[in-house]
Amino acid sequence: MWRSLLLRGTTCLVQVATPRLLHQRPSPPLCARLLTRRPLHRPPCGLEPRGEGYFLAHGGTRAFKKDAKSSVEAPVSPTTITDIKQYLRTKEIPFHDGYSCLHTPSIFVEPSARRDSFSLFVDKTTGQFLCKDTLVEGSWEDLQDCLEVMQKEEQDFLSPRVLLGYPESVEEQEDREWELREVQRIWSSSVPFSDLPEDEAQLIKTMFQITKISNATLKRFGVRLFKPTKSLVFPWFGGPDSSLKGVKLLSAQSTGTDKVIYNEATVPKCNSYYNLFGLPLVGRMDAEVVLTGHELDTLAVSQAAGLPSVALPRGFSCLPPILLPYLEQFKRVTLWLGDDIRSWEASKIYSRKLGLRRCSLVRPGESRPRPVEALDRGKNFGHIIKSSIPAAHKSIVSFKQLREDVYGELVNTEQVAGVKWGRFQELNRILKGHRKGELTVFTGPTGSGKTTFISEVALDLCMQGVNTLWGSFEINNVRLAKIMLTQFAMQRLEENLEQYDFWADKFEELALYFMTFHGQQNIKTVLDTMQHAVYLYDINHVIIDNLQFMMGQENLSVDKFAVQDHIIGAFRKFATNSSCHVTLVIHPRKEEDDRELQTASIFGSAKASQEADNVLILQEKKLVTCPGRRSLQVTKNRFDGDVGIFPLDFHKSSLTFAAPIKGRHKLRKLAGNVDKILLNLFLIPPPNKKNNCDI
Numbered sequence: 001m002w003r004s005l006l007l008r009g010t011t012c013l014v015q016v017a018t019p020r021l022l023h024q025r026p027s028p029p030l031c032a033r034l035l036t037r038r039p040l041h042r043p044p045c046g047l048e049p050r051g052e053g054y055f056l057a058h059g060g061t062r063a064f065k066k067d068a069k070s071s072v073e074a075p076v077s078p079t080t081i082t083d084i085k086q087y088l089r090t091k092e093i094p095f096h097d098g099y100s101c102l103h104t105p106s107i108f109v110e111p112s113a114r115r116d117s118f119s120l121f122v123d124k125t126t127g128q129f130l131c132k133d134t135l136v137e138g139s140w141e142d143l144q145d146c147l148e149v150m151q152k153e154e155q156d157f158l159s160p161r162v163l164l165g166y167p168e169s170v171e172e173q174e175d176r177e178w179e180l181r182e183v184q185r186i187w188s189s190s191v192p193f194s195d196l197p198e199d200e201a202q203l204i205k206t207m208f209q210i211t212k213i214s215n216a217t218l219k220r221f222g223v224r225l226f227k228p229t230k231s232l233v234f235p236w237f238g239g240p241d242s243s244l245k246g247v248k249l250l251s252a253q254s255t256g257t258d259k260v261i262y263n264e265a266t267v268p269k270c271n272s273y274y275n276l277f278g279l280p281l282v283g284r285m286d287a288e289v290v291l292t293g294h295e296l297d298t299l300a301v302s303q304a305a306g307l308p309s310v311a312l313p314r315g316f317s318c319l320p321p322i323l324l325p326y327l328e329q330f331k332r333v334t335l336w337l338g339d340d341i342r343s344w345e346a347s348k349i350y351s352r353k354l355g356l357r358r359c360s361l362v363r364p365g366e367s368r369p370r371p372v373e374a375l376d377r378g379k380n381f382g383h384i385i386k387s388s389i390p391a392a393h394k395s396i397v398s399f400k401q402l403r404e405d406v407y408g409e410l411v412n413t414e415q416v417a418g419v420k421w422g423r424f425q426e427l428n429r430i431l432k433g434h435r436k437g438e439l440t441v442f443t444g445p446t447g448s449g450k451t452t453f454i455s456e457v458a459l460d461l462c463m464q465g466v467n468t469l470w471g472s473f474e475i476n477n478v479r480l481a482k483i484m485l486t487q488f489a490m491q492r493l494e495e496n497l498e499q500y501d502f503w504a505d506k507f508e509e510l511a512l513y514f515m516t517f518h519g520q521q522n523i524k525t526v527l528d529t530m531q532h533a534v535y536l537y538d539i540n541h542v543i544i545d546n547l548q549f550m551m552g553q554e555n556l557s558v559d560k561f562a563v564q565d566h567i568i569g570a571f572r573k574f575a576t577n578s579s580c581h582v583t584l585v586i587h588p589r590k591e592e593d594d595r596e597l598q599t600a601s602i603f604g605s606a607k608a609s610q611e612a613d614n615v616l617i618l619q620e621k622k623l624v625t626c627p628g629r630r631s632l633q634v635t636k637n638r639f640d641g642d643v644g645i646f647p648l649d650f651h652k653s654s655l656t657f658a659a660p661i662k663g664r665h666k667l668r669k670l671a672g673n674v675d676k677i678l679l680n681l682f683l684i685p686p687p688n689k690k691n692n693c694d695i
């Protein structure tokens with residue numbers, strides 16, 4: 001048994017041993033395992049976030065690795081709920097089967113001190129655990145090891161310090177201390193609303209368009225005003241001692257219309273800010289909650305509906321699984337995340353995480369705006385919440401049930417078309433947007449700039465809140481991140497190193513993750529990792545660069561293109577089932593120097609081309625006049641059928657692509673002969689203009 005435990009893949013990272021375990025060594029091998037364990041906060045699937053550690057304990061226990069790069073490894077041993085239950089039964093650990101987690105008595109609390117006898121939560125999907133009493137958390141393997149030690153030592157509990165995280169570097173320690181001081185500084189220099197003169201309070205409320213929110217509500221939730229920046233301050237109280245863990249600052253900017261733009265900043269930074277705002281006001285016996293996408297919405301729900309309400313820390317962009325244990329007590333969860341299609345789609349996805357049968361969703365619409373607006377417009381909250389739709393859908397529905405969905409799609413055509421690119425207007429015009437659940441196939445000649453281009457396309461979306469996961473099998477993550485950072489900063493950072501921290505800080509805030517694979521990979525491992533990432537980080541877009549790196553491990557005695565079709569089919573299924581957009585980079589099948597590629601250049605069979613919703617080709621024509629010029633051709637667009645082609649100039653210093661500045665061409669919708677149009681558009685240099693890249 002020890003052998004198998006030790007084989008489960010450990011990396012020695014912890015240098016400090018707890019006194020307890022040093023004094024009570026169970027047996028050398030296991031002790032070694034516990035003291036030199038795999039980092040506590042390393043996810044089983046090897047996903048690493050862009051910024052700070054993924055699993056910063058609520059209440060901020062020390063264990064997190066600040067500079068965890070944004071990468072993902074294959075699961076050590078994928079865990080199923082059946083495995084978890086089976087294991088707990090063999091260890092005679094009682095458990096309750098909750099919505100997202102199994103609840104067990106905490107092994108980190110002395111039996112006599114266990115207030116809530118089932119305070120340890122094991123995530124049913126990942127096996128990740130959290131003890132709410134001590135805030136100890138870790139992977140399923142960590143928990144198994146702890147249970148083995150307890151059994152071996154015949155103990156009925158373990159010290160919470162038995163599991164150690166990464167040791168902090170001096171720099172990390174300083175950063176953390178700085179953050180804590182900053183939180184305290186902001187909090188102590190902000191003013192409770194009740195202490196503001198009435199006219200000033202009113203002015204601030206008008207600025208934030210929250211005139212209907214009462215001072216009493218603001219006081220109950222502890223909202224303050226930070227005068228230097230005229231920001232509202234939302235506190236994060238957490239941990240067994242309900243101490244102050246962080247703050248969110250919200251500022252409002254007038255747009256000249258009746259809408260204001262909100263800007264927010266958190267300390268600690270957003271990727272380690274895990275505050276379910278409103279949680280301290282939830283009673284232990286409360287069985288119903290309204291989950292919102294914003295602190296202001298939670299204030300509105302609480303005041304107008306008198307119901308417990310909590311707000312997601314990063315809006316509707318993600319529901320980190322580490323927060324799920326805090327929502328287990330509720331028999332009914334109403335998700336009222338916003339007023340647009342994206343928040344509606346997010347609520348459907350989160351209800352799967354939360355357990356469909358207890359969730360109901362408020363469908364955005366004219367009569368159901370976001371809560372803070374509903375309060376402003378005097379809407380009946382009771383009615384809105386009561387008329388929310390159960391998330392558990394039936395297999396067979398009538399048009400009556402679909403009617404509102406269809407209407408929603410008709411009135412929100414722009415939103416239904418997906419997220420728009422900020423840098424690629426031509427893509428917006430042809431594809432209309434980037435939609436969930438679609439499969440895009442992207443190809444182009446070798447070395448034509450596929451990675452560079454798709455990197456910018458994905459970065460553009462990520463900057464607009466599309467949570468992104470990269471599977472870069474060809475170039476390593478550092479190089480890829482360097483390309484993306486250059487594109488993000490739009491300049492050669494080598495020459496402006498003093499700006500590096502500025503851009504890196506901003507870049508770190510993006511929800512951008514990288515798989516740690518390099519070279520040939522097994523398709524199943526890659527799909528398992530993607531699945532895991534979708535669960536952990538609510539990934540909306542996965543880029544696989546490129547498919548050829550999954551071909552090597554398949555049985556190549558079978559036709560190569562049949563294997564390719566099979567792999568594309570697997571990604572297609574993943575995209576549909578996970579409501580996640582997958583972009584697959586594929587090398588072309590044949591390349592002839594003087595011919596443009598076509599859809600048929602990519603695929604082994606027609607069946608495979610049908611799987612893709614979008615087919616994009618980076619066309620390369622080596623022109624003496626404009627050597628970097630490429631054109632992007634959309635040869636398939638399942639959404640509305642529009643296809644087309646447009647030119648792109650390459651800016652070497654920023655590694656970005658852009659439409660030629662003074663191009664005379666117009667985007668054309670292609671009905672037939674692409675080659676001819678290509679010739680007309682790009683191959684003939686402008687008369688009398690040598691070396692002019694503009695057509």
Ligand SMILES: Nc1ncnc2c1ncn2[C@@H]1O[C@H](COP(=O)(O)OP(=O)(O)OP(=O)(O)O)[C@@H](O)[C@H]1O
Pocket residue numbers: 444445446447448449450451452453474627628629630649650655
């Ligand atoms: N339009 C362009 N003009 C000139 N150089 C470019 C252009 N686009 C990219 N590059 C440069 O060409 C090199 C190769 O680019 P990239 O790796 O993106 O190509 P690729 O098509 O993905 O290659 P591969 O076929 O090996 O996968 C990089 O150094 C990149 O900066």
